[in-house]
Amino acid sequence: MVSCGANDAPTRAPARNPSVAASPSGTPEQDADAPFEIIDRPIRFDEERTRLTIEYRKAHQGNRIAGMSITPKVIVLHYTDSEDAEATWAYFDRPTISSDRGDVASASQLNVSAHFLVDRDGTTWRLMPETWFARHCIGLNHVAIGVENVGDGELSPLTDAQVAANVALVRDLVRRYPSITHLIGHHEYRAMERGPLFKELDPAYRTEKDDPGPEFMERVRARVRDLELAGPPP
Numbered sequence: 001m002v003s004c005g006a007n008d009a010p011t012r013a014p015a016r017n018p019s020v021a022a023s024p025s026g027t028p029e030q031d032a033d034a035p036f037e038i039i040d041r042p043i044r045f046d047e048e049r050t051r052l053t054i055e056y057r058k059a060h061q062g063n064r065i066a067g068m069s070i071t072p073k074v075i076v077l078h079y080t081d082s083e084d085a086e087a088t089w090a091y092f093d094r095p096t097i098s099s100d101r102g103d104v105a106s107a108s109q110l111n112v113s114a115h116f117l118v119d120r121d122g123t124t125w126r127l128m129p130e131t132w133f134a135r136h137c138i139g140l141n142h143v144a145i146g147v148e149n150v151g152d153g154e155l156s157p158l159t160d161a162q163v164a165a166n167v168a169l170v171r172d173l174v175r176r177y178p179s180i181t182h183l184i185g186h187h188e189y190r191a192m193e194r195g196p197l198f199k200e201l202d203p204a205y206r207t208e209k210d211d212p213g214p215e216f217m218e219r220v221r222a223r224v225r226d227l228e229l230a231g232p233p234p
């Protein structure tokens, strides 16, 4: 598991036909794919997770941070390094991090999560509000929406349906959050240290990531080029 929480029962929230299908101003033809829908399936965001989130923010971003909210500026795409969507959802649902995540557990007890989980057939679940802080990408969590794709780089490579769903989701997010300026893959996050958005107070707290890989990013970027989102600094 690579990575990286909401209450209430799952509710279906049609994503109002995001940009994919019906942009009169002319989105690229290849994006007029299947209908796209976001299904709300919230992970637990109880008092403990809220407290741990604020603690994490104070420790890694600075003491002035007091709340949960973020202004999204970056979309970070990931893969889960597993092929089981249910297990991934259950993993993210826990407020505290598993002790087997030695690499990141020492930095905080806050469990990892992501805002979205995309299954292998393109089914797209929203796990938590997009403007809440999720722990999925060191240095960028305070400005980043995280999208996890079920799969890995070898045995279960990401699918065409996931490419299409990520494209539709990126378009939907950029339409709803004009503050978004960047689209990156998790494996590219270290390069963001050279830009102004990166914020991590512990200079030793870094991990090496290879998800979701350059091929997947290339395929998604090719289909959202008209949005003119920046990648990592060269």
Ligand SMILES: [Zn+2]
Residues within 6 Å of the ligand: 002, 003, 004, 077, 078, 079, 136, 186, 209, 211
């Ligand atoms: Zn990742």
